[in-house]
Structures are given as structure tokens and as C-alpha cells.
Amino acid sequence: MAEALLRVERVAKHFGGVVAVDAVSLEVAAGEIHALIGPNGAGKTTLVHLLSGALAPDAGRVLFAGADVTARALHERVGLGLARSYQVTSLFRGFTALDNMALAVQARSGSSLRFWTPVASERALFDEARAVLGEIGLAGRERVHAGQLAHGEQRALEVGLALATRPKLLLLDEPMAGMGPDESERLIALVDGLRARVGVLLIEHDMDAVFRLADRISVLVNGRVIATGGPEEIRANAEVKRAYLGEEQPA
Amino acid sequence: MRRWLPFAVLAAAAAFPLVARPLGWDFYIGFASRIMIYALAASSLNLVLGYGGMVSFGHAAFVGAGAYTVAVLMAEGVASAWVAWPLAVALAGALAAAIGAVCLRTRGVYFIMITLAFAQMIYYIAVGMRAYGGEEGLNLPTRSQLGFGLDLKDDVTFYYLVLAILAAALYALRRTVGARFGRVIEAIRENETRMDAIGFPTYRYKLVCFALGGALAGLAGALLANQNSYVNPNLLYWTQSGTLMIMVILGGVGYLYGGVLGAVALLVLEEVVSGYTIHWQLGVGAVMLAIVLFAPRGLAGLAQGRRDG
Numbered sequence: 001m002a003e004a005l006l007r008v009e010r011v012a013k014h015f016g017g018v019v020a021v022d023a024v025s026l027e028v029a030a031g032e033i034h035a036l037i038g039p040n041g042a043g044k045t046t047l048v049h050l051l052s053g054a055l056a057p058d059a060g061r062v063l064f065a066g067a068d069v070t071a072r073a074l075h076e077r078v079g080l081g082l083a084r085s086y087q088v089t090s091l092f093r094g095f096t097a098l099d100n101m102a103l104a105v106q107a108r109s110g111s112s113l114r115f116w117t118p119v120a121s122e123r124a125l126f127d128e129a130r131a132v133l134g135e136i137g138l139a140g141r142e143r144v145h146a147g148q149l150a151h152g153e154q155r156a157l158e159v160g161l162a163l164a165t166r167p168k169l170l171l172l173d174e175p176m177a178g179m180g181p182d183e184s185e186r187l188i189a190l191v192d193g194l195r196a197r198v199g200v201l202l203i204e205h206d207m208d209a210v211f212r213l214a215d216r217i218s219v220l221v222n223g224r225v226i227a228t229g230g231p232e233e234i235r236a237n238a239e240v241k242r243a244y245l246g247e248e249q250p251a
Numbered sequence: 252m253r254r255w256l257p258f259a260v261l262a263a264a265a266a267f268p269l270v271a272r273p274l275g276w277d278f279y280i281g282f283a284s285r286i287m288i289y290a291l292a293a294s295s296l297n298l299v300l301g302y303g304g305m306v307s308f309g310h311a312a313f314v315g316a317g318a319y320t321v322a323v324l325m326a327e328g329v330a331s332a333w334v335a336w337p338l339a340v341a342l343a344g345a346l347a348a349a350i351g352a353v354c355l356r357t358r359g360v361y362f363i364m365i366t367l368a369f370a371q372m373i374y375y376i377a378v379g380m381r382a383y384g385g386e387e388g389l390n391l392p393t394r395s396q397l398g399f400g401l402d403l404k405d406d407v408t409f410y411y412l413v414l415a416i417l418a419a420a421l422y423a424l425r426r427t428v429g430a431r432f433g434r435v436i437e438a439i440r441e442n443e444t445r446m447d448a449i450g451f452p453t454y455r456y457k458l459v460c461f462a463l464g465g466a467l468a469g470l471a472g473a474l475l476a477n478q479n480s481y482v483n484p485n486l487l488y489w490t491q492s493g494t495l496m497i498m499v500i501l502g503g504v505g506y507l508y509g510g511v512l513g514a515v516a517l518l519v520l521e522e523v524v525s526g527y528t529i530h531w532q533l534g535v536g537a538v539m540l541a542i543v544l545f546a547p548r549g550l551a552g553l554a555q556g557r558r559d560g
Binding site for chain 1: 423430431432433434435438447448449450453456459
């Protein structure tokens with residue numbers, strides 16, 4: 001495995017007396033799809049918050065592209081190429097799909113302390129926004145307000161917003177949550193298409209998607225990583241079966 | 252709103268003194284200037300509250316800072332508008348930047364409360380300025396001097412200047428909200444967390460917005476001091492912040508002309524109802540209630556009809 005793009009060193013977070021994330025270490029290589037699975041309440045979303053910078057860890061370090069980003073804010077990490085999507089859809093609901101995307105493009109194309117030139121005249125922003133919309137299968141839906149898109153489309157836009165920041169590594173927090181089979185299939189194809197271009201840390205409950213996409217899988221239980229390995233390894237791991245897979249795939 | 256309507260209103264406003272002066276309605280020329288100054292102040296709050304989503308309850312402090320700058324300078328012998336007004340803008344803007352830097356670390360009701368607290372501090376500073384009238388306030392011996400043969404003591408000249416400044420400010424606001432910056436602050440209002448997560452330093456943009464709003468309020472304050480030829484600490488009192496907020500809500504939060512419509516509606520209503528009864532606040536309150544119930548987007552929202560989203 002090449003030099004890790006994201007290296008997490010024993011990060012921990014507790015809320016009061018509850019240990020949510022307990023000395024978690026893991027690595028995601030450039031271009032790798034690394035799935036993180038675990039039962040509800042295992043600390044997956046908390047870990048995403050720690051990695052993205054939405055929360056500060058109580059202990060441990062987060063290294064991204066060779067630099068220690070533990071003290072960096074969320075928006076700074078995005079600037080470095082570490083973007084995330086949300087488990088609970090978080091869009092600009094009153095903005096059109098195209099404007100949603102254009103915002104994400106605007107964030108990384110120069111200063112937004114511009115007070116005079118109409119943003120509508122900035123072709124480049126919207127061309128790029130349109131391209132990403134096409135990539136996530138929302139071509140033709142540009143003018144629809146995000147709040148009025150179908151659920152599956154909103155989920156796609158959710159991932160698209162992170163993608164439009166042009167990340168080196170994407171943290172996808174249950175991107176398929178609440179999606180129908182067709183929509184899931186489309187998103188699986190999208191994530192698959194990112195392989196080699198973008199590293200992905202994929203948190204997902206849909207085991208079919210996980211085993212089809214993941215190069216490696218880490219299993220988080222009670223805030224600890226109990227196993228990391230290739231899909232076959234994880235499928236065969238007795239501890240994982242007992243702790244997690246057993247629930248969904250009774251022998 | 253139809254495209255030509257703002258221009259029609261501007262033309263009507265420009266024609267107003269030509270009709271009013273021969274008819275001897277000098278009172279109404281002054282009254283209209285007052286409305287336009289409040290329209291400017293309310294529009295500056297609308298930038299912060301309506302577009303930026305920051306519910307600032309201390310905006311009168313910035314209006315007051317602008318007004319006091321002009322009054323104090325005049326008391327010290329500096330009457331030039333070219334010195335005093337830019338200073339009023341700069342001082343109010345700097346004050347807003349300093350207060351905003353602290354307040355914007357909080358959210359929601361804490362933000363409302365802390366902006367209110369800061370504004371009240373500024374109010375008490377004004378009360379404590381014994382050399383400049385303290386609680387009594389300060390009379391301005393004259394209006395600011397503009398040069399170019401223009402005499403602001405003439406109400407019609409002053410009216411036209413206020414109209415020009417308001418029109419220019421609204422145009423600048425229109426450009427700003429349509430430019431990258433405006434897009435950013437509106438999106439922050441819509442979903443700040445996500446703005447952070449797509450890479451925007453939201454705090455910085457909010458602070459710039461807050462400071463710009465304060466600076467523009469300072470300009471309104473400079474004009475208000477001239478209009479009244481008098482400043483006193485009441486200009487900074489929290490009820491004044493409330494009045495500005497009511498104007499914005501009445502007119503339409505986040506609509507370009509929301510501040511203007513609200514200022515016109517509230518001040519005209521006040522004037523009309525107070526002609527009939529000393530309990531005018533009751534009538535104004537009833538109308539406010541009706542607006543909130545039946546036109547939650549304010550007058551501008553009512554005029555524009557339903558918006559998608």
C-alpha cells in the first residue's frame with residue numbers, strides 16, 4: 001500500500017462519561033475505497049466529525065496528505081482536499097440544484113469577497129457546477145430547488161456537493177441512507193467511478209454496496225476498530241461475525 | 252417586483268419637492284427625508300438580518316455612532332460633510348467589526364442578547380459623555396457643509412441629497428447581494444454548517460457582512476443627526492434597534508426593498524394614527540399583527556407574490 005493519504009492515529013472522543021470513539025487508528029490510501037462499518041451507535045458518525053474537523057478529538061492526531069490537520073477547522077480541511085457528506089441531508093434547500101453546486105465550486109475558485117460583479121455572469125462556476133450535476137445524474141434538474149428534489153436526488157446532491165469541492169479524499173457518511181434500489185445502484189456506480197481518482201472513506205449500512213465497492217473494510221464496534229482487512233478477510237473474521245455481520249446475515 | 256417600479260418610485264420621489272414646496276408642504280419634505288434616512292438604516296439592518304440571517308438587536312448603536320460622530324465633530328468645529336460623514340461610516344463600521352468579532356462567536360438567542368448588551372453599553376457611553384451633553388444630548392448649530400454651493404440647511408437640497416444617497420446605497424446593495432459575497436451570506440443564512448463543509452470560512456464572511464451593515468447604519472446616523480439638528484442617547488437606545496427590526500420585518504426580511512417599504516409603512520402609519528389618538532401605538536401594533544399573520548414575508552413578499560422554495 002502506498003503512503004497513506006489519510007492517517008488517523010489513536011483519536012478519541014468522549015461525551016461526558018460516554019466514550020464515543022476510543023483510540024481509533026486507520027489509514028486510507030490515495031484512490032482507495034475504504035469502508036467503515038459497524039452497528040448503530042458504534043461511533044461512525046462521531047469519527048467522521050473528528051476526521052472532517054467538525055469536532056475536535058480529545059486525544060490522537062489526524063494526518064492528511066502528510067500534514068497534521070488535527071487543529072485545522074472544517075473549512076480549512078476542505079481547502080486541503082478533505083471533504084465530507086452528511087448522513088442527514090444538508091443542502092441549501094431554497095437554492096436551485098445548480099446554485100447549490102455553484103456554491104461548492106465558488107468556495108475553491110478564488111475569493112468571494114467580491115461585491116460588484118454579478119455571480120450570474122461567472123460562466124466558469126456554472127459550467128463546472130453543471131458538469132458535476134451531470135456526473136451525479138442530475139442533468140436536467142438544474143433549475144429545481146434543492147428542497148423540492150426527490151429524496152434520492154437530494155441524496156445524490158448531498159454527495160455531489162462534497163464532490164464539487166474537488167477533494168482528494170471523500171468522507172461519505174451513509175450516502176445510500178433511505179435510497180431505493182435503483183438510486184443506490186446509481187450511487188454505487190458513481191463511487192466506483194471515483195476509484196483511483198479520489199480516496200473514499202465510506203460509511204454505509206448497505207452491506208451489498210460495501211462488499212462490492214470496498215478495497216478494504218474497517219469494523220468499528222463500541223468506538224474501537226476491531227478489524228481491518230480486505231472484504232474476504234472481514235467476511236471470514238469470527239469476531240466481526242459475532243459483533244456485527246451476524247445480525248444481518250444469520251448463519 | 253416589476254422592473255420599472257423602483258424607477259417610477261425614484262422619479263416620483265424626485266418630483267415630490269417640486270410639488271410640495273409651492274404648496275407649502277415643507278413639513279412633508281422633512282418628513283420624507285426622515286423616512287428615507289430610516290429606510291437607509293433599515294436596509295443596512297436588512298443586509299445583516301435579512302440576507303446574512305444574523306438577528307442583530309443592537310443596530311441602533313451603529314446609527315448612533317454615526318450620528319454622534321457628526322455631532323461631536325461639529326461641536327469641535329469640524330462641519331465639513333466630507334470629513335465627518337466618511338468618519339461616521341468608518342467609525343460605525345469599525346465599531347460593528349469589533350462588536351461583531353465577539354458576538355459572532357455565539358448563535359441564536361445568545362447572539363440576539365449579546366448584540367443587545369453591547370448596544371446598551373454604547374448607549375451608556377453616550378449618556379456618560381458629559382462634555383457632549385450627556386443624557387440631554389447635543390444641538391447641532393448647523394448642518395454639515397457640503398461645498399459646491401449646496402446648502403444642506405435648505406430642506407429641499409437636503410432631501411435630494413438623502414434621496415441620492417439612498418438610491419446609491421440600494422443600488423450598491425443590489426450589486427452586493429447579486430455578487431459572490433451576497434451569494435455566500437445568503438447561503439450561510441440558509442445552512443451555515445454546510446457552507447463550512449464546502450470550504451467557506453463562514454465566520455469571516457459574517458463578520459464582513461456585519462461590519463458593512465454597521466458602516467451603512469453609520470451613514471444613516473450621520474444623515475439623521477443633520478436632519479434633526481440634534482443628537483441624544485435615545486438614538487442608541489434598544490427600542491430604536493427594535494424599531495429598525497420592526498421595519499425590516501414589516502417590509503420584508505431579505506428583500507432588497509424590505510427596509511424601504513418597512514420604514515415608509517411604519518413612519519407613515521405612526522404619523523397618520525397619531526393624528527387621531529395618542530394611543531397610536533395600539534393602532535400600529537394591530538397593523539403589525541395583521542402583517543405578521545397574513546403576510547409573513549412582509550410587504551415586499553406580499554408585492555412579489557409567492558416565491559418558490
